[in-house]
Amino acid sequence: MALVDLSKQVALGVDIGGTNTKFGIVNHRGEILEKGRMRTDSFEHPEDFIEALYEAVSPHLAKHSSQKQFDGIGVGAPNANYYRGTIEQAPNLRWKGVIPFAELITKKFGVPCKMTNDANAAAYGEMMFGAARGMKDFIMMTLGTGVGSGIISGGKLIYGHDGFAGELGHTIVKPGGRKHWSTGSEGSLEAYASATGIAITAKKMRAEFPDSMLNDYPEEAINSKVVHECAKKGDPTAIEVFRYTGQKLGEALANFVMFSSPEAILLFGGVIKAGDFILKPTKLHMERNLLPIFRNKVRLVFSELDEADAAILGASALVWEK
Amino acid sequence: MALVDLSKQVALGVDIGGTNTKFGIVNHRGEILEKGRMRTDSFEHPEDFIEALYEAVSPHLAKHSSQKQFDGIGVGAPNANYYRGTIEQAPNLRWKGVIPFAELITKKFGVPCKMTNDANAAAYGEMMFGAARGMKDFIMMTLGTGVGSGIISGGKLIYGHDGFAGELGHTIVKPGGRKHWSTGSEGSLEAYASATGIAITAKKMRAEFPDSMLNDYPEEAINSKVVHECAKKGDPTAIEVFRYTGQKLGEALANFVMFSSPEAILLFGGVIKAGDFILKPTKLHMERNLLPIFRNKVRLVFSELDEADAAILGASALVWEK
Numbered sequence: 066m067a068l069v070d071l072s073k074q075v076a077l078g079v080d081i082g083g084t085n086t087k088f089g090i091v092n093h094r095g096e097i098l099e100k101g102r103m104r105t106d107s108f109e110h111p112e113d114f115i116e117a118l119y120e121a122v123s124p125h126l127a128k129h130s131s132q133k134q135f136d137g138i139g140v141g142a143p144n145a146n147y148y149r150g151t152i153e154q155a156p157n158l159r160w161k162g163v164i165p166f167a168e169l170i171t172k173k174f175g176v177p178c179k180m181t182n183d184a185n186a187a188a189y190g191e192m193m194f195g196a197a198r199g200m201k202d203f204i205m206m207t208l209g210t211g212v213g214s215g216i217i218s219g220g221k222l223i224y225g226h227d228g229f230a231g232e233l234g235h236t237i238v239k240p241g242g243r244k245h246w247s248t249g250s251e252g253s254l255e256a257y258a259s260a261t262g263i264a265i266t267a268k269k270m271r272a273e274f275p276d277s278m279l280n281d282y283p284e285e286a287i288n289s290k291v292v293h294e295c296a297k298k299g300d301p302t303a304i305e306v307f308r309y310t311g312q313k314l315g316e317a318l319a320n321f322v323m324f325s326s327p328e329a330i331l332l333f334g335g336v337i338k339a340g341d342f343i344l345k346p347t348k349l350h351m352e353r354n355l356l357p358i359f360r361n362k363v364r365l366v367f368s369e370l371d372e373a374d375a376a377i378l379g380a381s382a383l384v385w386e387k
Numbered sequence: 388m389a390l391v392d393l394s395k396q397v398a399l400g401v402d403i404g405g406t407n408t409k410f411g412i413v414n415h416r417g418e419i420l421e422k423g424r425m426r427t428d429s430f431e432h433p434e435d436f437i438e439a440l441y442e443a444v445s446p447h448l449a450k451h452s453s454q455k456q457f458d459g460i461g462v463g464a465p466n467a468n469y470y471r472g473t474i475e476q477a478p479n480l481r482w483k484g485v486i487p488f489a490e491l492i493t494k495k496f497g498v499p500c501k502m503t504n505d506a507n508a509a510a511y512g513e514m515m516f517g518a519a520r521g522m523k524d525f526i527m528m529t530l531g532t533g534v535g536s537g538i539i540s541g542g543k544l545i546y547g548h549d550g551f552a553g554e555l556g557h558t559i560v561k562p563g564g565r566k567h568w569s570t571g572s573e574g575s576l577e578a579y580a581s582a583t584g585i586a587i588t589a590k591k592m593r594a595e596f597p598d599s600m601l602n603d604y605p606e607e608a609i610n611s612k613v614v615h616e617c618a619k620k621g622d623p624t625a626i627e628v629f630r631y632t633g634q635k636l637g638e639a640l641a642n643f644v645m646f647s648s649p650e651a652i653l654l655f656g657g658v659i660k661a662g663d664f665i666l667k668p669t670k671l672h673m674e675r676n677l678l679p680i681f682r683n684k685v686r687l688v689f690s691e692l693d694e695a696d697a698a699i700l701g702a703s704a705l706v707w708e709k
Binding site: 144153154200201202216218219221223224225226227228229230231232233235236237238239240248250316319320321323324325326327328354356357358359362 | 466475476522523524538540541543545546547548549550551552553554555557558559560561562570572638641642643645646647648649650676678679680681684
C-alpha cells in the first residue's frame with residue numbers, strides 16, 4: 066500500500082444556492098485555501114453552469130497543482146440526491162427534472178464527485194470542522210428564507226432509503242394551520258419558523274395591535290430583521306412575534322428529539338440573529354413537550370461556522386468520507 | 388481462526404412486559420427451538436426475577452446443551468438502554484430507578500447480555516426474520532395499549548446519543564390536544580392512536596351521537612375491539628372513531644417519513660385488527676401531508692410475526708449483531 070500524505074490532498078467544495086454558488090478548495094484540516102463565487106441563476110442549462118464553474122475554479126486549482134493532489138469534488142445543492150448524484154425537481158433552481166449532476170461534473174473535471182443536499186452538507190461541515198466536532202448524534206436546523214435540516218445519527222447523515230431524508234422544515238407543526246406559499250401544505254414548520262414565516266406572523270400581529278412599532282414600516286419592509294429591531298426597542302408585539310415563532314419551533318424540536326435523541330440541536334441562519342427573543346421560547350416549548358427522560362439533556366447551540374463555509378466544508382468532506 | 392458452525396449457535400431472547408415475560412431459545416435462522424413464559428409483576432426485585440428466569444430457562448437450555456453452543460442473551464424491555472444495559476425508570480415495571488440488568492443477567496447465566504427496548508427488539512426481529520427482511524430503512528409502530536416504535540436507518544436501529552431514541556408514540560400530533568393519562572403531555576400520538584386512546588375517542592363520540600350502537604355497551608366495555616365490531620355492522624360513529632384515529636396517525640406518520648424517509652412503515656399490535664377502517668384514513672392523511680417527493684413511495688405494511696415472537700427474535704438477534 067502506498068503511503069498517503071494527507072497534508073497534500075485537497076478537495077473542491079461547492080455550495081449551490083438558487084441565486085449564487087460558492088466554492089472553496091479545502092484541505093483535510095478544513096482550511097479553505099481558495100474561495101470564489103458565481104451566479105447560479107444566469108445559466109439555463111446545468112452543462113453551461115458546469116462549464117462556467119470549471120472556468121472559475123481552474124485558476125485556483127492551478128495555483129496548487131504542483132503541491133497538492135486534487136481528490137475530488139463535493140457538491141451541496143437543493144434537492145440533491147446522495148445515492149444517485151442527481152439534482153431532482155429543485156423548485157428554486159432553473160434546471161428542471163432529474164439532472165445527473167455528479168456525472169456531468171466528473172466528465173468535465175475528471176475527478177469523482179459526491180453530492181448531498183445543501184442542509185446536509187452544512188450539517189456534515191459542522192460535524193467535521195464546526196460546533197458539532199466530536200458529536201455523533203445531532204440535528205442541524207438552518208433557519209433562513211426557508212427551513213432546512215440535516216440529521217446526524219451515529220456519526221452519519223441520515224439519508225433514508227431514497228436519499229431524501231431530513232426534510233424537517235416540511236413537517237407539520239400545526240395540523241390545518243397556515244398554508245405554505247409554495248408547497249401548499251398546512252401548518253408546516255417552515256411556514257412559521259423561516260424568515261418568510263416570521264414576516265407573515267409580524268404582518269398579522271401588527272394588524273391586531275395598532276400601537277405596535279411594526280406599524281411604522283411599509284408592508285414590504287416587514288422582515289425578521291425589522292421585527293428584531295422593534296423587539297430590541299421593547300415593542301411587545303415584535304417580542305410576541307418571536308415568542309410565537311419560538312413556540313412553534315420548540316414544539317417541532319421536541320418531536321425531533323423524541324425521534325432521534327440527539328445530544329444537541331445546532332441552529333443556523335439569519336433567523337437566529339434574534340438571539341434570546343427566539344431562543345428562550347424555543348427552549349421552553351421544547352422542554353415542555355418532551356418526555357421526562359429527554360428533558361434538560363439536549364443543548365441548543367448556535368453554529369460556529371459562516372453559513373456558506375459550513376456547506377463548502379461539508380461538501381468537500383464528502384469526498385473523503387469513508 | 389477457528390471455524391464457527393453457525394447451525395450450532397443458539398441465543399436466548401427475552402421479552403419483558405409489565406405483566407408477563409416471554410422467552411425463547413433461537414437459532415441463526417430465526418427458529419424458536421424452545422419457548423416459555425412467566426410472570427413479571429410477581430417479583431419485587433429484579434434479582435428475584437432473574438433467579439426465577441434462570442430456573443425457568445435452565446431445563447430448556449439443558450435439552451440442547453450437548454448439541455448447541457449458547458452464545459448469549461438478548462433482552463427487550465420497557466425503558467431498556469442499549470448502551471448501558473440498564474432498565475431506567477420504567478413506569479410499568481415494579482423495579483424502580485436504574486437497574487444494571489445486563490450485568491445481573493451475565494452474573495447469573497455466565498454469558499454476555501445485550502439489551503434494547505421492547506419496540507426496538509420487535510423492529511429488529513422484523514428486519515432479521517419478518518416483513519422487513521432485506522429492508523434497511525423502515526419504521527415499526529406497535530399500536531397496542533400504548534404506542535411504541537423502533538426506527539431502522541441504514542440497516543441499524545437508531546438509538547441516539549443516550550440510547551433512548553424512537554419514542555414516536557410521545558411525539559405531539561395535536562399541540563394543546565388531549566392530555567395523556569400518564570405522561571401529562573398534551574396531544575401526543577399515543578393519546579389518540581393507542582387502544583386506550585381509541586376507547587377515549589369512542590366514549591366521547593358516542594356521547595355526541597345517541598343513536599350510535601356504541602351506546603348499547605356499558606362504559607367499561609368500550610374498547611377498540613367493540614368499536615371494530617360496531618364499525619363492521621356499519622355504525623357511522625364507530626367508523627368515524629377509526630377515521631379520526633387514522634387521521635391523527637397518518638399526520639404523525641407523514642412527519643416521520645419526512646424525518647428518515649423509510650421505504651415502509653410496519654404496523655403491529657391489537658389496534659391494526661381494525662384493518663381498512665384505520666388503514667385507509669391513515670394512508671390518506673399520511674399522503675396528504677407529505678411533500679410531493681415522498682408521495683406514493685412509502686408502503687404501510689402489517690407485521691408478519693406474532694407480537695411476542697418478534698420481540699424474542701429481535702432480542703436474540705442482538706446477541707449476534709455486528
